[in-house]
Amino acid sequence: MEARFDKGTGVALRLSTMNRPALSRMVSMGFLLLSAATVFGRGPDLSVMNDAKAHTDARIKAIRATWDAVRDGETSAEDAREMLKRVAWSRGTFFKVRVAAIEQLLEDEPNIADTRNMLRLMLPTETQWEVIEQIANTAGAGGWTELAPALVRSWSRPVLEPPDDQRPERKALEKIFPERSPEESVFMVF
Numbered sequence: 001m002e003a004r005f006d007k008g009t010g011v012a013l014r015l016s017t018m019n020r021p022a023l024s025r026m027v028s029m030g031f032l033l034l035s036a037a038t039v040f041g042r043g044p045d046l047s048v049m050n051d052a053k054a055h056t057d058a059r060i061k062a063i064r065a066t067w068d069a070v071r072d073g074e075t076s077a078e079d080a081r082e083m084l085k086r087v088a089w090s091r092g093t094f095f096k097v098r099v100a101a102i103e104q105l106l107e108d109e110p111n112i113a114d115t116r117n118m119l120r121l122m123l124p125t126e127t128q129w130e131v132i133e134q135i136a137n138t139a140g141a142g143g144w145t146e147l148a149p150a151l152v153r154s155w156s157r158p159v160l161e162p163p164d165d166q167r168p169e170r171k172a173l174e175k176i177f178p179e180r181s182p183e184e185s186v187f188m189v190f
Contacts, residue, residue, distance in 0.1 A: 046075060049087050049101070056094055063087065063100045067107065081111060085118060095130040102134055116144060123169075124153035133168045140172035148176060148189050155186075 046069055048054045048062040066080045075083075087093060087101035105115040119135045126132050132154060139147040155169035164170070173182045180188070 046080070046083060049083055049097075050090075052093070056097055059087075059097045060100045063097070063104055066104050077108070077111075081105065081108065081114070088118065089122065091127065095128045098128065098131050099134050102131070102138075106138065116146065120147050120150045123147065123150040126154065129162075129168075136168035136172035140175035143176055145176055148173065148185065151176075152186050152189050 070077050084101045151169045170182045173185045177185045
């Protein structure tokens, strides 16, 4: 195939010699690239965070972009919080995704009371150790006394690992109530 050049612009005029299927593929690819540039220019699609089929890294990236999307006016703070809460509560979701959602909710200072309440409700029946550790460590570091009953209920569940004296719930109670033993805290709570 011989290329011809436009004498005014110097651009090769090969399109006229291309067959129609090749030209169609080329135009389609151009639209695809244009669409991708538009989508990727805005940042991650927040709906990916709730997509169980999406890759873990893509979900975490969408979660971490939540407050930027709120600042940019792409979603409301209320909708963003609900998406994050849905991920945090999703027991079938990989723990790294859930922990990332909890971390983002904890960054929302104006609504921290709602986040603390959600964590209080989640903890007694939570089964993923990494999520339990995240909640217990956060409660202990913050001195969140309102989570003490949830910590006690979670700690009361028998498990093979970790040993009782190494459970995150116990460590959190020690931090929340440093003046008493964890066992005394249990009886104080109930």
